[in-house]
Amino acid sequence: MKVSFLRLCAIGLALILALSACSSGLSGTAVTGKTLVLSLNQSESHPSYVALADFGQRLKAATDGRWDVKVYPNETLGAQQEVLQLVSDGSVDMAVASGTQLENLNPHFGVLNLPTTFKSIDHQMSVISDPSIVGGLFTSLEDSKNLTVLGGLTQGDRNLYTLTGPIREPADLHGMKIRVQESDIHIKMVNAMGGSATPMSYGEVYTALQSGVLDGAENNIVSYVTQHHNEVAKYVARTRHLIGLDYMLINSDIYAGMSDTDRRIFDAQWQQTMKEHTAMWKQETTKAIQQATDSGATFNDVDLAAFDQALAPVVKGALKDPADHELFDAIQEANK
């Protein structure tokens, strides 16, 4: 098995973190305070990093220094899939993970990963703040994985971008290898949109685009720019095929081990972070579009009806059982 140097460093770091967690006597027992280790796959210029660094500062001030958050950006601790395991076993305290990753742990999360689920970012944020809709989902990983979902950060609308283009309709994607997240739903989604879906972790996409292993990818414009994909894939097709969602996860023992007072403070600061991030998102998207355009990227509209038609069977096929339908319907109801 080939293990990269970076991966070895990440494992080494995780082990050190695990040892320091043991020495402070965690795992379900009461903890008076800690600098929480938070894993993020975005760069420091991404709004999620900015919002989470601010979360740490506010938490520290509000708890008189007892609790703090240290954000490790750029997949330093590993890609999302691996880090979820590290949070589960307690060697990392918190992580941001895309909904596509949670779909692999509990398929019902898949309902929130579909095209058409969310009509706007405001709709999405109001749904994930409503325990009557998502309460069961957010605690569903506690017994099996020791993971608690605290809420989410929007990914905004996701679009296609390619090395050659423009892409205006599904037929234009024929034969093109398009990177998708490691999700069954998203593989089917991009195949239905006319491409050849190629699952890959986030941090590998730039090199794969640059070397021509991929013909394109799909993401929001903020990530397109902060990951420098705009330097190599210059054609952006405004498919807006879905509004994605990142989740904030914490090791359930750590969360349960906080005093009631500190957990209340922690929750309040986190709620504020979600609001700040949502407010930041729109202006950061506008900024990213400008940056991409200045760097020579072109944006074009697409035949939305043709893409909608191609995607309809994917949505239908993913709503597998009555619980999925119920969740999907409750989400739609919340938009009325």
Ligand code: GCU
């Ligand atoms: C977005 C999202 C990440 C996700 C990434 C991806 O940037 O915020 O959580 O990992 O898309 O496409 O992998």
